[in-house]
Amino acid sequence: MARIGKGWMGRALAAASLRRWTAAARDAGSTDLRVLRRQRAAARKLKARLDTLLFIADSRLSLPLPGTQAFPRPQDADWAWRPELWRGPLPERGLSSVPDKATLGTDATLFHDCTRSEITLRQTRNLRAADLAAYGLRLDVFSFDGSYLSLVIDLPPEAAQGLKRTHLIRIDTVVEMEQPLEILARLNIRHGPNTEQIVRELPLHDQEIRVEFDLAYTRLNEKRADRMWLDLIFERPQMNKVTLRDLTFARRPRADL
Template identity: 75%
Template sequence: MAGIGEGWMSRALSAAVLRRWSAAAEQADTTDLRILRRQRTAARRLRRRLDKLLHVADARLSLPLVGNQTFPRPQGVDWSWRPELWCGPLPVPGLAAVPSKATLGDEVTLFHDCAQSEITLRQLRNLREADLAAYGLRLDVFRFDGSYLSLAIDLPEAASDGLLRKHLLRIETIVEMEKPLEIFARLNIKHGPNTEQIVRELPVTEDEIRVEFDLAYTRLNEKRVERMWLDLIFEGPEMNQVILRDLTFSRRHRAEL
């Protein structure tokens, strides 16, 4: 039997305690009532503590694993990634009255042109059994007097390494919202002095929310790719709450015709 601590002494002690309680249970029918009463009192105290341990352990062990980079990938993927905000706890988990160009973590930046910000950003722990990402991102918008609101996610250098026009870049996400709104995904690829941009609307009403960017339709200079980032653009966000439960990226070659 495994002990509740580490080392052979803990294992031996746990085994001895288990044997003692097993023997008491087997002999309960014939145990002297005075002794049985003491055993019942001790058992009840122990059960309360065991029930608390089981409750907390079941809750924690059912949560998505912190740092998890596992998610379904299409065949032929040569790069995939889940940003840190959706993987592990951030030193600063949230921001209120968020100014434009404020960052949450190292990869996520909020942009807007509100005269007075009534926007909050907060990292939250995913609790659903179906979630693969350990954390999500909640965006709360109250009064909104601006003309645009977007989240920019910086992609790592590995996303740009070896990038070719025959690549497809897939974005997948899980979105919850208080009321319907349009969300657009804009992929930006800086190559030399130029920046290619591809825009797709997220199919937020579908069960699987994913879009693909086909680089064949760009004028990408493959030899001068410097960096990539994704903008998530929210149309009409006033008085709404949007939760991004997950956000993943993957890259693969287009099938040859």
């Protein structure tokens, strides 16, 4: 059977069915009662299926679209970005017993020094009405015998192009946790043989989880900046589930002091 809206035959059948029900509704006031009773039974069956279709369609079409780069950013931003992991589906959605330096997608790498890994990392589909990113990242940690756990996000080369000490780098994120913990954000900027590092603690108790890195307080060699990456460092992560619903970056010039 031709599907509704699929091919010319499907569209023709859908149009013919619509005309038939339109005529039945128009003539219902004068239709023979035996015919009207049959039409009512058929209409109820059709309505039940249409209600199901509308419910599923509304749910799916209200989700953030894969690939979206829509998110709030400063008006004067000269660069903004959402990593691949939060934009679209990855070929490999998850990892279990995650080893050190395991990668998920092209942007994210997990570092730890556990002798026995009881860590899982999984891309999830965002389903909440408030979500702007299509996907999220869930980190499950059970027993943890290491001294550090860090998720590294590699920024694209464009982030370092034209980078100045007058720039501010802003990150916005949406975080959910089973148990309270601290997450440190460390921005790394490589310039020649040196690397500048700026550390901020994520304000996880604020409504907006946002931090800015002011490059004015670094010794950045603007002519040699060629790479940037972000470390998200999880303090005492054992027996916890952390979901990063979104993560975005923006770069803007700082106002003159």
